[in-house]
Amino acid sequence: MGTKRMPATERKKQILASSIPVFAAHTYHGATTKALAESAGVTEALIYRYFGSKRALFLETIDHTSGRIVRGLERTIEEHEGDPQATVQACFEFYVGMLKESDHFARMFFLVLSELDQEDIREVYLPHQRRAIGLLTHKLEEWQRVGFVQSGLNIESAAWLFFGSYLVLALVQHSRDSFDVDVEKAISMAKPFFGWSSDATPGPDQPAQQGPDTPT
Numbered sequence: 001m002g003t004k005r006m007p008a009t010e011r012k013k014q015i016l017a018s019s020i021p022v023f024a025a026h027t028y029h030g031a032t033t034k035a036l037a038e039s040a041g042v043t044e045a046l047i048y049r050y051f052g053s054k055r056a057l058f059l060e061t062i063d064h065t066s067g068r069i070v071r072g073l074e075r076t077i078e079e080h081e082g083d084p085q086a087t088v089q090a091c092f093e094f095y096v097g098m099l100k101e102s103d104h105f106a107r108m109f110f111l112v113l114s115e116l117d118q119e120d121i122r123e124v125y126l127p128h129q130r131r132a133i134g135l136l137t138h139k140l141e142e143w144q145r146v147g148f149v150q151s152g153l154n155i156e157s158a159a160w161l162f163f164g165s166y167l168v169l170a171l172v173q174h175s176r177d178s179f180d181v182d183v184e185k186a187i188s189m190a191k192p193f194f195g196w197s198s199d200a201t202p203g204p205d206q207p208a209q210q211g212p213d214t215p216t
Contacts, residue, residue, distance in 0.1 A: 077139060100181075
């Protein structure tokens with residue numbers, strides 16, 4: 001197989017990116033090094049040269065896909081600081097955008113969940129999950145103080161639901177049912193679980209309004 005020369009760092013990124021759809025479609029056990037090499041347009045020897053083993057490559061794809069989703073959430077929340085309603089809208093736009101861009105990321109998430117009993121997978125994936133849950137817990141606590149979410153809502157549970165919304169939307173999409181995944185439908189699905197109140201949403205640099213569940 002002829003392989004076009006490129007810098008080592010770029011080659012490694014290329015192999016990593018091309019491996020995600022292979023693992024997503026065939027699972028770790030079903031994906032052969034031959035298929036991974038063919039997808040990247042390289043020899044099998046280069047797979048071992050850059051990653052050492054198929055398992056190591058698989059773990060890097062988990063790190064990459066999990067990290068991308070968490071970093072996207074962090075960036076989205078930071079860009080809409082001070083405006084809870086805009087933040088929620090943007091987060092679900094990010095979720096839906098990821099699904100419409102490619103179903104490989106959702107498939108990788110399902111694959112990770114099916115193998116979370118494997119210690120090496122836990123070591124790679126769980127730090128990303130903890131980071132996301134921590135971020136969402138902090139924001140939901142903040143939104144609860146300004147009356148955007150119900151005062152009696154269990155914030156830890158709500159953070160898990162918010163993070164898990166991506167998987168729910170992925171399940172809807174993968175079911176190929178009549179429900180077309182879009183941002184407004186996604187928010188309408190989630191709203192009852194969070195008690196979001198559009199009447200109690202402060203904009204940037206504005207004081208919080210008193211909502212029906214806002215403590216006085």
